Every structure is written in C-alpha cells, then in structure tokens.
Amino acid sequence: MATAGGALSLLGSKAGITGGWRKNALRHSYISYRVALTGDVPRTALEAGNSPAMIFRHYRELVDAESAKEWFDVTPPDGWMPKDLPPTIRQRLRMLAHQNRQFVDNTNPA
DSSP states (O other), X not given: OOOHHHHHHHHXXXXXXXXXXXXXXXXXXXXXXXXXXXXXHHHHHHHHTOOHHHHHHHTTTSSOHHHHHHHHTOOOOTTOSOTTOOOOHHHHHHHHHHTTOOSSOOSOOO
C-alpha cells in the first residue's frame, strides 16, 4: 500500500524538485509563512504544536510578509472539485436537519 509521504515524494521527483518532496515540507512552509504574515510566534507555536523557542530557532525571518500573503492566497481553480464525491458528514447532517429528523432522544426525562 502506498503512503501519502511516498506519493508526495514521487510527485516531487516528477515535478523536478531537487531531492524530491521533503518530509513535512507543507508543515515547515506553513510555520514559516504564518510567522511572517502574523508576527505572532506564540500563537503559531500553539497552532503547530511547537515551542516558541523552536519557531525562533528554525522558522523566523525565512520569508517576508508579502511572500507569506501570496502563499496563503493560493487557492484551487474554479470547478476543481470532482462532481461525484459523496457528501461530507456536515452536508449529511444538514440534509437530515432539513428533513426535520431528531438527533437526540427527547423521550427520556433523565
């Protein structure tokens, strides 16, 4: 069975990324760009599950705020979503709610 890491590594190699896709590349990028965008090291450390010391040591001042804004503005193009995907849990709950179905048993007074 293929792993997500293996698939990303293969994709990185096919895309011509020297050395292939690096382990935790998106995580490291998120932290670097988030700190550059917000300047809030403690919050970014909390979001990433790191300590502020780790952020200062490895991620601070690697990118500028303009690059961070561009990084977070990347979105998929219109129409990218496949048409035949099953509904998400949230969508299914909304459908059930519109059908006036109860989710909780209100018959037990306890």
